[in-house]
Amino acid sequence: MWLPVLFLVVGIALGFLTDFTIAEQYTKYLSIAILAAFDTLFGGIRAHFEKTFDQMIFISGFFFNITLAVILTFIGVQLGVDLYLAAVFALGLRVFQNIATIRRHIFQYRKQINQKKFPF
Numbered sequence: 170m171w172l173p174v175l176f177l178v179v180g181i182a183l184g185f186l187t188d189f190t191i192a193e194q195y196t197k198y199l200s201i202a203i204l205a206a207f208d209t210l211f212g213g214i215r216a217h218f219e220k221t222f223d224q225m226i227f228i229s230g231f232f233f234n235i236t237l238a239v240i241l242t243f244i245g246v247q248l249g250v251d252l253y254l255a256a257v258f259a260l261g262l263r264v265f266q267n268i269a270t271i272r273r274h275i276f277q278y279r280k281q282i283n284q285k286k287f288p289f
Contacts (some may be wrong), residue, residue: 173210179192197253201242204260211267235236266269 191199209231216222238256245252 173213177210183222197242197246198239199261201238201253201256202235204264205238205256206231208260208263208267209234211264211271215267215274250282 209227212230213222213227218225218239238253238260241256
């Protein structure tokens, strides 16, 4: 559970500490890949709270989401249509749904702890 969060923090720190630029023609692909990675990360955290986490599903979902989103973006670029917006919408919606579910699980957990401290 803590490993994905650790690598997320390390990646963000490395991103801020290095002077690395991405060519403009790859920015759509990178943004989609990052969004797919966030979708997988928050989905894994949600699955952990729901006690349904499976490492194989997590890893395969990570690569499948990124691959599908990048292929959709590539086809859209070749056709001259912004198909990547469909992936942005779908993945963005899932990220917000997962965050909302995680928030509910955290509040339920805190509520259970408070009820044990103060049983009245």
